[in-house]
Amino acid sequence: xxxxxxxxxxxxxxxxxxxxxxxxxxxxxxxxxxxxxxxxxxxxxxxxxxxxxxxxxxxxxxxxxxxxxxxxxxxxxxxxxxxxxxxxxxxxxxxxxxxxxxxxxxxxxxxxxxxxxxxxxxxxxxxxxxxxxxxxxxxxxxxxxxxxxxxxxxxxxxxxxxxxxxxxxxxxxxxxxxxxxxxxxxxxxxxxxxxxxxxxxxxxxxxxxxxxxxxxxxxxxxxxxxxxxxxxxxxxxxxxxxxxxxxxxxxxxxxxxxxxxxxxxxxxxxxxxxxx
Amino acid sequence: xxxxxxxxxxxxxxxxxxxxxxxxxxxxxxxxxxxxxxxxxxxxxxxxxxxxxxxxxxxxxxxxxxxxxxxxxxxxxxxxxxxxxxxxxxxxxxxxxxxxxxxxxxxxxxxxxxxxxxxxxxxxxxxxxxxxxxxxxxxxxxxxxxxxxxxxxxxxxxxxxxxxxxxxxxxxxxxxxxxxxxxxxxxxxxxxxxxxxxxxxxxxxxxxxxxxxxxxxxxxxxxxxxxxxxxxxxxxxxxxxxxxxxxxxxxxxxxxxxxxxxxxxxxxxxxxxxxxxxxxxxxxxxxxxx
Numbered sequence: 001x002x003x004x005x006x007x008x009x010x011x012x013x014x015x016x017x018x019x020x021x022x023x024x025x026x027x028x029x030x031x032x033x034x035x036x037x038x039x040x041x042x043x044x045x046x047x048x049x050x051x052x053x054x055x056x057x058x059x060x061x062x063x064x065x066x067x068x069x070x071x072x073x074x075x076x077x078x079x080x081x082x083x084x085x086x087x088x089x090x091x092x093x094x095x096x097x098x099x100x101x102x103x104x105x106x107x108x109x110x111x112x113x114x115x116x117x118x119x120x121x122x123x124x125x126x127x128x129x130x131x132x133x134x135x136x137x138x139x140x141x142x143x144x145x146x147x148x149x150x151x152x153x154x155x156x157x158x159x160x161x162x163x164x165x166x167x168x169x170x171x172x173x174x175x176x177x178x179x180x181x182x183x184x185x186x187x188x189x190x191x192x193x194x195x196x197x198x199x200x201x202x203x204x205x206x207x208x209x210x211x212x213x214x215x216x217x218x219x220x221x222x223x224x225x226x227x228x229x230x231x232x233x234x235x236x237x238x239x240x241x242x243x244x245x246x247x248x249x250x251x252x253x254x255x256x257x258x259x260x261x262x263x264x265x266x267x268x269x270x271x272x273x274x275x276x
Numbered sequence: 277x278x279x280x281x282x283x284x285x286x287x288x289x290x291x292x293x294x295x296x297x298x299x300x301x302x303x304x305x306x307x308x309x310x311x312x313x314x315x316x317x318x319x320x321x322x323x324x325x326x327x328x329x330x331x332x333x334x335x336x337x338x339x340x341x342x343x344x345x346x347x348x349x350x351x352x353x354x355x356x357x358x359x360x361x362x363x364x365x366x367x368x369x370x371x372x373x374x375x376x377x378x379x380x381x382x383x384x385x386x387x388x389x390x391x392x393x394x395x396x397x398x399x400x401x402x403x404x405x406x407x408x409x410x411x412x413x414x415x416x417x418x419x420x421x422x423x424x425x426x427x428x429x430x431x432x433x434x435x436x437x438x439x440x441x442x443x444x445x446x447x448x449x450x451x452x453x454x455x456x457x458x459x460x461x462x463x464x465x466x467x468x469x470x471x472x473x474x475x476x477x478x479x480x481x482x483x484x485x486x487x488x489x490x491x492x493x494x495x496x497x498x499x500x501x502x503x504x505x506x507x508x509x510x511x512x513x514x515x516x517x518x519x520x521x522x523x524x525x526x527x528x529x530x531x532x533x534x535x536x537x538x539x540x541x542x543x544x545x546x547x548x549x550x551x552x553x554x555x556x557x558x559x560x561x562x563x564x565x566x
Contacts, residue, residue: 004370004471008370008471009372012367012370012372013372015363015364015367016364016367016378019360019364019382020378020381020382022439023381023382023384023385023439023443024381024384025407026385026393026396026397026400026439027384027385027388027396029396029399029400029407030392030395030396033399041405042404042405045407045410045411045413045414048407048410088289088290088293089290091286091289091290092286092287092289092290092291094286095282095283095284095285095286095287096283096286096287098283099282099283099286101280101283104283105561107287109557111290111294112553112557113550113553113557114294114298116496116497116500116549116553116556117298117500117546117549117550118499118500118522118542118545118546118549119500119501119503120503120522120525120526120542120545121301121302121305121542121543121545121546122297122298122301124301124305124308124525124529124535124538124539124542125300125301125302125304125305125308125539126297126301127529128304128308128535129300129301129304144297145297147293147297148297148298151290151293151294152294155290205387208389209388209389209390209391211389211390211391211503211504211507212503212504212526215507216526216530226389226391226392229389229391229392229395229508230391230395230507230508233395233398233508240399240402240405243395243399244399247389247392247395247396250389250392251388251389251392254387254388254389255384255387255388257387258383258384258387259380262380265383265447266447266448266451269386269444269447269448270447270448270451270489270490270493271493273489273493273560274448274451274452274455274486274489274490275451275455
């Protein structure tokens with residue numbers, strides 16, 4: 001674009017620095033607070049970033065609360081729902097991308113719209129139904145619940161990705177004598193591997209961060225870490241350092257993962273409505 | 277014939293799963309909405325659709341208050357996020373050293389667990405030891421927390437939501453800017469237009485479809501998910517000052533155990549969202565056709 005004036009760059013850097021500080025400060029506040037003692041929390045504004053760090057808060061939450069179990073639950077449910085949704089969703093996406101049939105676009109729209117429905121609408125009846133089926137407070141139940149948002153996401157994303165691969169690749173393999181499924185497995189799947197990886201990362205992050213379903217559908221056995229966070233607060237408001245430590249345990253893996261998914265961020269967050 | 281059934285073969289497992297986890301709950305929701313279902317009193321039951329509707333929509337102002345709270349929040353956060361996102365996107369659209377290095381950090385809030393985001397802001401606003409209270413103390417205001425005042429609790433929630441979701445706008449709008457064709461900009465430059473004229477008369481009109489999609493997506497999401505951060509920051513309070521429709525549906529169902537009232541509130545949200553999703557779909561389809 002055109003060369004910019006000096007004033008433009010002053011304003012540009014100034015606003016980016018301000019907004020950058022606004023963005024980073026709360027995350028830093030969480031991080032430093034998790035390394036403080038309860039006393040240090042009250043030490044006043046001057047001591048916010050100047051203190052002797054300690055791991056006491058982490059030690060305390062791991063010793064007094066089943067953090068490890070909740071972390072394992074969160075991981076199992078996230079991965080379980082992601083694998084399940086990816087398997088069936090990719091197969092369905094193939095049907096939508098490779099075949100032209102009456103009502104296809106309506107069907108694709110129906111699947112997309114499920115992803116956009118208010119989660120509370122599904123949560124109420126699912127609670128009642130799970131109550132009847134003895135699925136409350138089970139990881140299986142939570143995996144099923146998370147499928148309501150992961151499966152439509154996978155179908156919608158993978159349909160776009162598969163459409164972008166020329167069908168001639170599979171046809172050529174089939175002309176060479178391969179079966180249809182063989183061609184899909186040997187030709188299409190390897191090409192799609194990076195896309196599948198990206199979609200998987202998004203599914204895992206969505207599930208990892210999920211709160212409403214986990215709050216309603218779990219009690220103790222299948223409880224995930226996000227649900228434990230508010231408990232730390234009601235437990236005692238003064239335990240901010242403990243809440244911060246639990247929060248850090250929860251968000252640190254997500255931040256690592258999100259840097260991995262960087263390249264696919266636009267597509268994943270806009271569900272392909274905007275091409276990157 | 278067999279070939280025509282092929283797509284069904286691929287689609288049927290997913291459709292079966294989706295139907296059972298959407299249609300079945302939907303029918304069950306309608307059942308809940310039209311009966312009296314109180315978890316703590318299983319003896320009470322029976323058809324009562326008109327009574328339920330009257331209770332929720334006419335007899336008490338709570339539903340309409342929550343609707344207003346939701347609308348205020350959605351309009352406020354989407355407007356602020358759009359303006360800030362557009363401004364940041366414009367700056368990131370220009371070339372400067374270190375741009376690609378700092379960009380990922382601007383996106384971080386969007387990926388964080390909303391519950392943790394709510395927690396961070398709850399403590400930042402804490403009147404006793406929060407960072408913001410500390411700053412206020414320096415100018416002589418003691419133990420003030422905006423989350424404790426009915427008149428300002430929404431402001432705190434708006435700030436937290438804007439903090440988390442402005443990166444979403446930045447990401448989408450920047451992608452939109454990068455996808456624009458070059459030639460109109462070059463032509464305008466040759467004609468001697470200044471940077472602001474180019475932005476207003478060329479860039480914005482060309483970005484219109486993407487802006488509409490980004491704003492609609494964010495509106496739908498804000499309307500749906502105004503729950504996690506509110507639950508943790510204020511739990512709808514003080515009083516009902518920050519009780520959105522989603523929070524109201526939750527509280528009716530799981531704090532007062534009036535499942536039928538919760539179901540009616542939730543279903544009313546579904547109706548509103550369905551309309552918005554239809555509009556969104558028209559714009560996405562329009563773009564694909566172009």
